[in-house]
Amino acid sequence: MSTPALPHVIRMHASDNVAIVGNSGGLRAGTVLDSGLVLRDQVPQAHKVALVDLSAGQPVLRYGVEIGRAKAAIAAGSWVHERLLEMPAARALHDLPLPDAARALPVLEPLQGYTFEGYRNADGSVATRNLLAITTTVQCVAGVLEVAVQRIREELLAQYPNVDGVVGLEHSYGCGVAIDAPDAPIPIRTLRHISQNPNFGGEAMVLSLGCEKLQPERLLPEGSIAVISQVRLQDSEHVGFMAMIDHILATAKTHLERLNQRRRETVPASALVVGVQCGGSDAFSGVTANPAVGYCTDLLVRAGATVLFSETTEVRDAIEQMTARAATPEVAQRMIDEMAWYDAYLARGGVDRSANTTPGNKAGGLSNIVEKAMGSIIKSGTVPINGVVSPGDKAQGPGLFYAATPASDFICGTLQLAAGMNVHVFTTGRGTPYGLEACPVIKVATRTELAQRWHDLMDLNAGPIADGTASVADVGWQLFHLLLATASGRKTWAEHWKLHNSLVLFNPAPIT
Numbered sequence: 273m274s275t276p277a278l279p280h281v282i283r284m285h286a287s288d289n290v291a292i293v294g295n296s297g298g299l300r301a302g303t304v305l306d307s308g309l310v311l312r313d314q315v316p317q318a319h320k321v322a323l324v325d326l327s328a329g330q331p332v333l334r335y336g337v338e339i340g341r342a343k344a345a346i347a348a349g350s351w352v353h354e355r356l357l358e359m360p361a362a363r364a365l366h367d368l369p370l371p372d373a374a375r376a377l378p379v380l381e382p383l384q385g386y387t388f389e390g391y392r393n394a395d396g397s398v399a400t401r402n403l404l405a406i407t408t409t410v411q412c413v414a415g416v417l418e419v420a421v422q423r424i425r426e427e428l429l430a431q432y433p434n435v436d437g438v439v440g441l442e443h444s445y446g447c448g449v450a451i452d453a454p455d456a457p458i459p460i461r462t463l464r465h466i467s468q469n470p471n472f473g474g475e476a477m478v479l480s481l482g483c484e485k486l487q488p489e490r491l492l493p494e495g496s497i498a499v500i501s502q503v504r505l506q507d508s509e510h511v512g513f514m515a516m517i518d519h520i521l522a523t524a525k526t527h528l529e530r531l532n533q534r535r536r537e538t539v540p541a542s543a544l545v546v547g548v549q550c551g552g553s554d555a556f557s558g559v560t561a562n563p564a565v566g567y568c569t570d571l572l573v574r575a576g577a578t579v580l581f582s583e584t585t586e587v588r589d590a591i592e593q594m595t596a597r598a599a600t601p602e603v604a605q606r607m608i609d610e611m612a613w614y615d616a617y618l619a620r621g622g623v624d625r626s627a628n629t630t631p632g633n634k635a636g637g638l639s640n641i642v643e644k645a646m647g648s649i650i651k652s653g654t655v656p657i658n659g660v661v662s663p664g665d666k667a668q669g670p671g672l673f674y675a676a677t678p679a680s681d682f683i684c685g686t687l688q689l690a691a692g693m694n695v696h697v698f699t700t701g702r703g704t705p706y707g708l709e710a711c712p713v714i715k716v717a718t719r720t721e722l723a724q725r726w727h728d729l730m731d732l733n734a735g736p737i738a739d740g741t742a743s744v745a746d747v748g749w750q751l752f753h754l755l756l757a758t759a760s761g762r763k764t765w766a767e768h769w770k771l772h773n774s775l776v777l778f779n780p781a782p783i784t
């Protein structure tokens with residue numbers, strides 16, 4: 273599992289004129305590569321080396337795709353850092369060709385016989401955790417919710433051993449918002465669909481205030497959840513704070529008793545709804561972890577499962593690859609429409625997709641959003657894209673879906689929960705302790721160094737792919753088996769330490 277001491281560079285595609293340094297300490301100037309190329313500069317790990325002399329204006333190719341043009345001549349063996357590259361313009365959307373409706377889609381070989389132990393729900397979905405959800409209509413009740421959830425954990429949960437936990441769905445929406453604005457349905461349906469997440473077993477408690485704009489019946493219209501109960505804090509029966517808390521606990525008990533009757537049973541792998549995401553990316557994300565996730569995506573889709581890939585600003589530069597993989601011309605058109613909507617949303621704020629990259633991405637060797645996008649889209653594997661999920665909507669699986677969400681880790685995770693995700697895969701190169709309370713998050717490290725340093729935060733190490741001791745297929749299969757085990761109840765490190773991020777709503781509508 274250790275990095276070979278020999279100088280080691282990784283090229284992704286035969287046409288690439290750059291490769292990235294694999295060695296954990298980087299490589300010194302004067303190092304001679306296998307090919308005989310001599311490094312002219314010290315090049316840090318995960319950063320790019322010019323494999324040939326590049327003239328000014330020449331396309332720099334990685335993944336067989338132009339990630340930029342050389343601003344000036346770059347000699348073979350030089351460090352190709354971000355300041356030497358001119359980023360290409362975003363592909364126009366209006367003249368993208370749509371796939372031919374009559375073309376033959378690749379036939380996928382079914383993957384049969386894989387199962388996990390899950391909780392069946394009445395609507396046909398399957399839970400990987402047995403959780404009580406307390407959903408809320410407005411931020412005003414968040415403090416009361418926190419006290420109540422704490423008391424439920426301390427005083428009640430021990431009596432209900434088959435219940436994995438209680439989740440307070442706290443958020444910043446509900447009042448002080450333009451609730452009838454054209455984009456307001458996005459945060460509202462996000463909250464509604466999160467309450468319907470399979471891991472909540474088809475029931476929800478609603479905690480409301482009374483005078484807020486988002487009334488309980490607007491959040492959860494009749495029939496949207498099979499078993500529902502309500503506590504409204506401004507009702508006259510609550511004389512004092514403790515009466516509110518006692519009422520919440522008594523209501524919670526009625527749900528806990530029912531949830532406690534649930535048992536895991538063997539279900540096919542097709543019941544998985546897996547959201548894939550990356551965060552804190554480096555140049556290895558697109559070399560190790562994301563290709564392994566992509567391999568696993570193909571396995572999951574072949575097994576009949578549903579996979580969601582997202583992060584619009586990170587796949588915008590791969591739009592031509594995406595439309596070419598669309599199952600139908602209609603699916604391709606919906607991708608284009610979602611991206612056009614997002615382009616306009618960013619333009620309204622005075623930025624474009626290039627605002628995505630972070631200082632950490634650049635320090636990790638990613639020059640710009642085009643390079644990041646090519647490493648990000650690999651998570652979606654090679655199978656056809658069956659559908660598009662608008663922000664806050666639910667996926668109607670099976671198959672691979674583009675869930676159009678921002679790339680922001682917590683907003684993407686929140687929207688994938690709304691889409692029906694019951695297990696989450698998250699790759700990271702720089703490292704993030706990300707987690708969600710409503711759904712297990714499997715974190716995949718891109719580098720062995722990170723996996724060793726954060727040995728009790730990372731669930732899987734894709735670093736051996738860069739080290740040359742495992743293949744993409746090896747790690748893809750490891751992830752597939754880990755997904756089934758995790759869905760069956762095996763705890764992730766984030767669950768072990770009780771680490772989770774807040775729900776963060778995507779609200780493109782105005783605040784009043």
Ligand code: CA
Pocket residue numbers: 549550551583679680681684
């Ligand atoms: Ca992300």
